[in-house]
Amino acid sequence: xxxxxxxxPGLFPLPDRAKSALADLKGHQKDDLIDGExxxxxxxxxxxxxxxxxxxxxxxGLDRIVEGQLRxxxxxxxxxxxxxxxxxxxxxxxxDNNNFYREPVVRGELxxxxxxxxxxxxxxxVDQAVLPGPYSLSDLATDEHYGDDAALLDxxxxxLAGEADALPDVETxxxxxxxxxxxxxxxxxxxxxxxxxxxxAGAVPVDTDVVVHTYWGAIPEKPYAHLMDxxxxxxxxxxxxxxxxxxxxxxxxxxxxxxxxxLVDGKNTLxxxxxxxxxxxxxxxxxxxAESFETIYATANTELFYLPVxxxxxxxxxxxxxxxxxxx
Amino acid sequence: xxxPSDTREQFRPPEHPTEHFLMTTVVGSYPKPSWLNRxxxxxxxxxxxxxxxxxGEALDDAAxxxxxxxxxxxxxxxxxxxxxxxxxxxxxxxxxDGYEFNGPVKVWGHNYFDKPSVVQAVGYDEPWLxxxxxxxxxxxxxxxxxxxxxxxxxxxxxxxxxxxxxAEVAYDLADLVNEEVRRLVKAGARYIQIDEPALATTxxxxxxxxxxxxxxxxxxxKHVRLGLHVCxxxxxxxxPEILDMPVDEYxxxxxxxxxxxxxxxxxxxxxxxxxxxxxxxxxxxVETVAEIKDNIIKxxxxxxxxxxxxxxxxxxxxxxxxxxxxxxxNMVQAAREVEAELDxxxxxxxxxxx
Numbered sequence: 001x002x003x004x005x006x007x008x009p010g011l012f013p014l015p016d017r018a019k020s021a022l023a024d025l026k027g028h029q030k031d032d033l034i035d036g037e038x039x040x041x042x043x044x045x046x047x048x049x050x051x052x053x054x055x056x057x058x059x060x061g062l063d064r065i066v067e068g069q070l071r072x073x074x075x076x077x078x079x080x081x082x083x084x085x086x087x088x089x090x091x092x093x094x095x096d097n098n099n100f101y102r103e104p105v106v107r108g109e110l111x112x113x114x115x116x117x118x119x120x121x122x123x124x125x126v127d128q129a130v131l132p133g134p135y136s137l138s139d140l141a142t143d144e145h146y147g148d149d150a151a152l153l154d155x156x157x158x159x160l161a162g163e164a165d166a167l168p169d170v171e172t173x174x175x176x177x178x179x180x181x182x183x184x185x186x187x188x189x190x191x192x193x194x195x196x197x198x199x200x201a202g203a204v205p206v207d208t209d210v211v212v213h214t215y216w217g218a219i220p221e222k223p224y225a226h227l228m229d230x231x232x233x234x235x236x237x238x239x240x241x242x243x244x245x246x247x248x249x250x251x252x253x254x255x256x257x258x259x260x261x262x263l264v265d266g267k268n269t270l271x272x273x274x275x276x277x278x279x280x281x282x283x284x285x286x287x288x289x290a291e292s293f294e295t296i297y298a299t300a301n302t303e304l305f306y307l308p309v310x311x312x313x314x315x316x317x318x319x320x321x322x323x324x325x326x327x328x
Numbered sequence: 329x330x331x332p333s334d335t336r337e338q339f340r341p342p343e344h345p346t347e348h349f350l351m352t353t354v355v356g357s358y359p360k361p362s363w364l365n366r367x368x369x370x371x372x373x374x375x376x377x378x379x380x381x382x383x384g385e386a387l388d389d390a391a392x393x394x395x396x397x398x399x400x401x402x403x404x405x406x407x408x409x410x411x412x413x414x415x416x417x418x419x420x421x422x423x424x425d426g427y428e429f430n431g432p433v434k435v436w437g438h439n440y441f442d443k444p445s446v447v448q449a450v451g452y453d454e455p456w457l458x459x460x461x462x463x464x465x466x467x468x469x470x471x472x473x474x475x476x477x478x479x480x481x482x483x484x485x486x487x488x489x490x491x492x493x494x495a496e497v498a499y500d501l502a503d504l505v506n507e508e509v510r511r512l513v514k515a516g517a518r519y520i521q522i523d524e525p526a527l528a529t530t531x532x533x534x535x536x537x538x539x540x541x542x543x544x545x546x547x548x549x550k551h552v553r554l555g556l557h558v559c560x561x562x563x564x565x566x567x568p569e570i571l572d573m574p575v576d577e578y579x580x581x582x583x584x585x586x587x588x589x590x591x592x593x594x595x596x597x598x599x600x601x602x603x604x605x606x607x608x609x610x611x612x613x614v615e616t617v618a619e620i621k622d623n624i625i626k627x628x629x630x631x632x633x634x635x636x637x638x639x640x641x642x643x644x645x646x647x648x649x650x651x652x653x654x655x656x657x658n659m660v661q662a663a664r665e666v667e668a669e670l671d672x673x674x675x676x677x678x679x680x681x682x
Contacts, residue, residue: 023438033437100436269445270489308431
């Protein structure tokens, strides 16, 4: 029996009052961004903002609740940017967006940090964790320690495995891997990327569903074929950016027992209705008559921090209402 | 010496001391006086007895002061430092039908902007810049340039809820820019610069920008100088294609990258006019006159002096005001010295064309 669950890939916009409070407390320059050592009033603003976004998700009725990653000033590069062995340098472009993050330069061995686990420990009601996938995190990083791409990927995979292992018990872990699409791995690298994902996925308890979510388009065929070798429960797809090639990948190479469908546009203020979202789920199923899924995660295709708060909330509500309208 | 272009000579000041004329100007934005920011805060606060009329007066005063600051720096062509514009997309979106604002979105860290949404077909509502131009011209003793955010950037930095593609948004916006340019020309504008920083993010879209410029240039008289400003990107991905665009001048950021990209413009030959970035707007260090002279002379490797305009890399609004002023002053001084040395035959022009 297939179940349809409404969720998101996390990385939410800060509530507007937290935007101004944090800008006042922290400042506007790159040296003012998060370092993982926040205390006092700063901590309180984040705690309150976190409670706000958890409540928004609960009120909307989403099936999986995320922490919101409100501290992730550097988006997916966050776990590196707060690490002691990483130096942050200039501001660099975040994929093809008008958004920027601090370039994380890895200067030493990436030992266990616990930043993300601590974030979830303070967030009652969260049942879905979010981490960058190892391939994307290594793609966003600059290496001055490991020596080559393969060693950096290994180092980042074991670092993320340590971080994943420390997470409190959750139902689902989303590993965000947009770089598999935006800067796909070459021959040989694709196998290593899949192994690295395997290493991180293997660090969480077996009853946690691991979803490797890809976006900014469809993954090229070869990396997709390799990704199918990773022991994960589901692969996530960006059907907003490219539904045809995504469908082709699944028809050609199959997919995991569960699937995440990125059906709500995280980068546009136009709010989809629950009926539209449900139709999109049904369209995918109609086009994949050979597949039967355990769980279908209906989600936004990308992180949601690109949106103004009112549209972000409207999209969460629409997503949450969609599963009830899906006719399987 | 090749003949000066049709659109350049009109900006030569009557008292210009040398035969050579390296036109000096700026890209547009300039640091706002701190009292203007304070005045805006107070005007937004209902507890204060400082209304929109008072704020209008403050904006006029700021525009007058900064225009004068450009004149005092010695620039040949000035702007008002975009004192009335809060941000390069928001300002225009507020004046265009079809746009809606929903709240701030993150750019990086705790820097946000009110990214607007296009929710229906865009339309021309009220004039955008005609009043700004008339005011600046009224207080300036030099010709005035009008920078306008380009349609491609206006489209790229908005959410698109209505059109099938971003290109279609851009083309419709280009028609509105054309309407505005025609009104500006009617009001006496002779120098208009289209700013397209978004092209740097997506250089493969240069054909869309080119098509937009065809819309914008339509019906604009030949004596009006049209420029295109593009910054902080890989120019090799848009050159030489940009040479086909219907503009007279390309305003490019090159000092920030220490002229690493200069060679891009040598082959094939640069057939238009070049507004060369000769001071870096991302460093608080004021370049010396000698350093700026070296930068200007690098420009002669791409175009002869008759086709070189001297300008900062980009808008100066992020610099401290005092630094911005000193950079302009040194830039003008450097240009005047290079002109005199060119007159005296003391400089070898590297330009190999023609």
